[in-house]
Amino acid sequence: MGIAVGIDLGTTNSCVAVVQAQRARVVEDATGKRIQPSVISFHPGGATLAGLKAKERLVIDPKNTIYSFKRLLGRKISSEEMQHITGEFPYSVSEGPDGIPVIQARGQELSLPEVSAIMLKYLREMCTETLGVDIDEVVITVPANFNDVQRSSTKVAARIAGFNVLRILNEPTAAALAYGFGGKLTEKIAVYDFGGGTFDITIIELMDDIFEVLSTAGETFLGGDDFDEKIVEEMRRQFLFMHRYDLGEDPVAMQRVRTVAERIKCQLSNLDEVEATLREIAYGPGGVAIDFSFKITRAKFESMIEALVDKSIATCQESLKLARLDVSSLDNLILVGGSTRIPLVRRKVKEFFNREPRTEINPDEVVAIGAAIHAFSLTGEELPEDLPVPVEPKSGMDSAQKIQKTIMGLPTPLKSDEPSHEDQGLDLPDVLPQAPPAIPKKPTPPAPPVIAMEPDPPAPPIDLVAGEDRILPKDEKGSFSIPMVNAAAASTLLLDVTPRGLGVATAGGYCDQIIERNAAIPVEQSRLFSTSTDNQIEVAINIFQGESRRVEQNTLLGQVQLSGIRPAQRGEVKIKVVFEIDTDGILGVSAVNEETGAAQDTRIQLLGGLNEDQVNALVSKYSKS
């Protein structure tokens, strides 16, 4: 096994970390950025961009710039969740074969695993460039409540990107690992993860070096994007009132509004009031350009999002109930995800859990750090001290070109770094902070005239295992890193649970649960079925995920076909169906004919996934590029 990295492939941002000389550290890009936007964009010149370069094209070219793709991954187009979100995207999402969503961008049709693979390949090439070695192995994290198809799709995406996936790890488990709670501690911790698109709460028990997930609960559609949307709605409302024009009618204007709304939201985490001006957002009578100034206070913003934040707290309550615990039995609280920087979120969480959260590790990096530690514990391989360390931050055209070259290696357009005609004449909006900073949690630099896109600077590192003083100095190479103890990591045992029940459809539209929600994984459970009609030689078993007794209220994951059954009277032939969930949380289904002991010809077709031929075609497409 070679060196393995940990990747947090986030809805909004992604982060990669690696263990080097006993220390877990974030892998930066060529310009020194530690967080890469999870965005890909198809440039008119033919290049496929990823990361920040792609995000910059969101406003210019929203139709060909794909963001939040993790929200679509592993879903069927007809699913309730998809119905909820597809209209929100400026890019085109339509129904592909077998009901899976496909994205159309610049004349291409792409599946979601392919889109995710482009992002992962970009991260892989970033590792090669920064670390100076090829990285083939990875531990990749997913939300704890990702279902089987979403996990498999993530794994497939990594395979297309040329990675061998060592483990699919739940994000909260990774966060707990990053805090090194395995240092012979016995603790129960809550991981409150509020990101861009989803919210998750997980209760984990640590006993010496065993990490056991006691419960996990989440909201698939609750995140920072919803907070942005509240500001967007308010901006639209005000503009309509002032100018009798709905900005919603212009997709490019809307994308600018969304981008500014997110920046305003982030600034409101540090400021009491923020004002934004969007120049030439629309045109009035006679083609006169209209600028739009929008002002909002933190208090107003908090009143707009309070109900959403309360929803996350209700989910925490649910998670504690599932774990049969109350708040007082918890020993620690970890915050993960960019939305946990919002002061209202911190206040509500602190109030509910009745304790100060642990926030030493940057909430954007903590999951990747944990994944890297786990990768190291699986391979025992780390980067030696003397390999090239993070490249000095660069600026200007050189570094920009360097990124461009690492982007997928797809046909490179002539001078693709030069602004295309589409790029010209569109100025980015100015957002001007108004009020003096509120009492900041950490020293806040004076607000710049234009809101910066960069995430907050990294928090000081912490000691993973022992010692009262967990704050360590920045190391001499200028990178923040976390020391770790080999033995602790290597002996860590992760005991995860399955987030939802798994069952099969039975007569009358009922769902017969085979594996219960929160069952510890890996797990194997079986159930006997019999034929339901005379001379039945084939049977289709529909597999559902969810807790409801009614199939229509659960999610269809796939179908297992059993064939070659001996013709007999109904009920005579018995078939044992075995459900097995592996350590990645991925379901395998097999069936045995009880009469003969022979394994049946089973085929599980994961709806929302790709078949083996499609995956192989994509693997070879991207290995060539």
Ligand code: AMP
């Ligand atoms: P994640 O999915 O963990 O990368 O979180 C991304 C979400 O965090 C996005 O909705 C961001 O807008 C949000 N976010 C990042 N920084 C801040 C901040 N300083 N204040 C409020 N929200 C933030």
